[in-house]
Amino acid sequence: MSNEAVQVLVVGGGQAGLAMSEHLRACGLSHVVLERGRIAERWRSARWDSLVANGPAWHDRFPGLEFGDVDPDGFATKEQVADYFVAYASKFDAPVRCGVEVLSVRRNDGRPGFTAQTSDGTIEARYVVAATGAFQQPSIPPLVPAGAPVQQLHSSAYKNPEQLPDGAVLVVGAGSSGVQIADELLRAGRRVFLSVGPHERPPRSYRGRDFCWWLGVLNQWDMETPAAGAEHVTIAVSGARGGHTVDFRDLAARGMDLVGFMTSYADGVISFAPDLAENINNGDASYLSLLDEADAYISRMGADLPQEPEARALGPLPAAAVDPLRELDLAAAGVTSIVWATGFTSDWSWLQVDAFDAAGRPRHRRGVSSEPGVYFLGLPWQSRRGSTFIWGVWHDAKHLAGHIETQRSYLMYDNNSRTSTKVEVSA
Template structure:
């Protein structure tokens, strides 16, 4: 059976795939966007019920459309984000095909481009953009064996407190997801323990400006590489309940029991690393450094933004920091559930090309793969710190579309469709 042909196949119709489609469409490049579920499906079905964005609506959006049902300084719910992305795809006329799963991508022998095998047949394409993002495979460390507690669940499978059996809950991971889930569980009346590792915890707002604004004016969003040793450090920030600064002292005062990193398990006893005080202190250090940089920016630019001296006051350490809990008998403590807010790994098993290092990580520069014709989009630090955010992925997609335009020009050289001169580059 003859295969379908197109110039570009974009795999995934989340924020990355929709952004990619916009720029390809603007440049008149024929393409299809293949999505095995619905547009922005992970926002709908792989997030907890009360999730909102960690950035305000004025910031976490594409340039071409505002949120119609959210105040600019508000934080859209997961359903509002999914509806927004679906509306954006419709607005730009993105050629999205839902319910189509890509099973393999291989380079064609003796011809340019790739054979894309899908659940609905094959497609031949000159270029392939892997826009499946970073949240592909939930990661649960192999620490606690099955059956040690009634329920172990990854944060992507958590929905609400009623989902879990009666009893105490251990939440492992103190990034945005872990902190918000732990706080929600505590507010439902549960006993909650929160395992805290290394983290950043910027202020939700400071001197009348959201931290997203500060990251912009301080040039932090544009950082091209993470600080050494901080490639995977989690960010503890929250848009929940109107947005607030994550303060582990406040969480402890509200009844959440803080412990260090979850280290090992044996005979019903979970052991924690003696690193809680260090992790809290390093988070505080980064928080105060952020405030200092913001203050310096205000003074340097003569801005009339109100001072916030109280923001610099941290208060005393809670007892969980000064007298850390290092062991926990899960049954004796009544722990019936563990929620693993421990992140995700990528899964490119379908992309069968020479585009990965020996650890399975994509080899690329600004999303342009070492395998000519293959591109990656939506990954953290693809080109800068903001790459995995809605607005950041839009700018990365433009760069990739420009690169594809340039490559199309080279491929057309000397053909009836092309000119006899070298193509002009379109990269920014």
Template sequence: MPVERTEALVIGAGQAGIAASEHLSANGIPHIVLERSRIAERWRSERWDSLVANGPAWHDRFPGLEFPGDPDGFVPKEQVADYFEAYARQINAPVRCGVTVTRVTRLRGRPGFLVETSQGAIEARQVISATGAFQHPAIPPLVPQTAGIAQMHSSQYRNPAQLAEGAVLVVGAGSSGVQIADELLAAGRKVYLSVGPHDRPPRAYRGRDFVWWLGVLNKWDAEATPSSEHTTIAVSGAHGGHTVDFRKLAARGMVLLGRTESFAGGRFSFAPDLARNIEAGDANYLSLLDEADAYVAANGLDLPEEPEARRIGPAPACMTDPILSLDLAGAGITTILWATGFTSDYGWLQVDALDAAGKPRHQRGVSPVPGLYYLGLPWQTRRGSSFIWGVWHDAKYVADHIAKQRGYLAYTPAVQPEPEMA
């Protein structure tokens, strides 16, 4: 069977892959986009039923297409997936669904790559890995499967009715963990939530959503620092969008716990850091209010003051008298839900482009291997890289880099030098 050839090949047709296709086309670069399932599949099949985008519709989108409906609303996950399918049609993205990439290797003696897939091999001068970093659910190896309790990752959770009767322990209080815990609590479940260090911005302040504030304060363009890359953000677009307030969750009956440390003999142990984590989150929240107020004053904006936003509620009993050890059976816990993030797997990428930990080596998505690029990585160029609008800008940078390299490679001197005589 003859090997198919293309100039550029994009692996993955989520938000990163579709953005890459748009910018490659704008640069006149022939390409193919391969997707193992459907366009934006993770939005459909790896998220809970009630999930909505964490940013309002006017912000979390590509420049070339608006979401229908309320621009200040938070779009349900199925409509987000529909949006990317519509966008792919709008730009005539050459997407092939149902094709799994099994291995990528460099061609011998000439530039480019051999991409082996479930439907045959393709040679490409450039390859863009647009699979992102959220590929495999990360579950800490604390509780053995023989412990007799149900365990699931947040990517497997769909709704409260899916879980066995009984209390639920949610480990991880980022956006996913806190939204799922809130939903379970509203459904009448007894919920325990393990809370680690986190940032918790206001959902909105002085009539503007927090995404607006991060924009005008130039925080979306902040570059990564060793600590910022791993910061957990607690924010929610659920119920029309609201600020995550752990103290209020506790007042509604949720039991807050410190960072999960160990498990033995049917008991979890937690670090004595719950109060410190919540107070640090409060300080992060208030610091953004301070910056917003300073911006309003400096720029003479007519935005209404909001003194109530600075009111921090009393510390609940679980903060002042923290639970450091919890017997699952005694607490009636029948399910552990791990909202502990994801790991990446680049085992198929066999081109010496990863570091010792198996993570991509790159600068703004440009690999040290000529012709290999990445898209959709957290903090790839800035804080906003993991967001829908942010990856669109990263994709432009990558596509422009490919176009520049093509220009260099196409150059030939006007006058060829005479060969030297022996």
């Protein structure tokens, strides 16, 4: 067990922690990055086998390094993404320590800084950056009891169709994870029920440009706040099989059973809200809205991009949306497993400082916490819509490193001298 002091302690060795480390090094700030698993561990062990990135390689990367083994317009596999982060850490010799868990962080009593208790000893730090993001603990709604005669697992524990028992599968959640898992199961010959809730449904590409490009030129990545009521709306988009637009009409036509938002469970029967048509229509509206904005941009800029009128040909609603299924008897339908693609919650129990509101959410402005010396990185909408994306977290990390550097310069000032001398503890 060791005891040491650094200027900055970064907790988390994923994309957020590595981005933070790069900018701290550029500012000349001594620091250490602690990761309880491997670098980018969640990409390797908390994703299904066939997962690929949902953005093209030219977009979903840090500015200082391209993917060497992926076509720029291609979609990196989960292993390629993890390997990319390992290569990035090596590129600037990031001080990452793997296999070290942070057990607690507390503010020091009567002196500056914080003390972190870890599985490898104690670390004193003047500043702490929580770079674990907000997607930490799998979230499963308390609807189906553990003793129900059906296997249940979260999407983070799903690996492949062979992992599940024979029989039909209910996938709950129609964001990117839920749709891709449901599609994979359908292609494997399973009967699949997909519970579709509120979502956004962008085109994979339009008029020769990926939707990531469109969100960029339309300044939507830089939106600072979500639209009212859209804070937790999921995005249904896929990079699988070369990338494609998610189309619930196509999934229904291929045999997938679409149902509405799941509401309850009793005696082996699951109930759904009669909102499938509404959810699909709202998703269509978000899709068409982006096409409208893209067309207006092309007209305004005089851009030479090909016409794509077929993109607006949506077709009628699936029959399941017109006459929605309200109840599903699991045994009668042969459903033997449920995959919950219902997102994640946060776990800040290790960060024992006054930086959270009554609901347990971080109090911060662009990642600068209400607790002086504590910073958050990788939060949804931390500074903009793109904050949880690879490139977005890189820019947020740059802002935080600059803030830490500025704060440290104040603490270096000596009021009794015309020159600045150090007046704080070395940590």
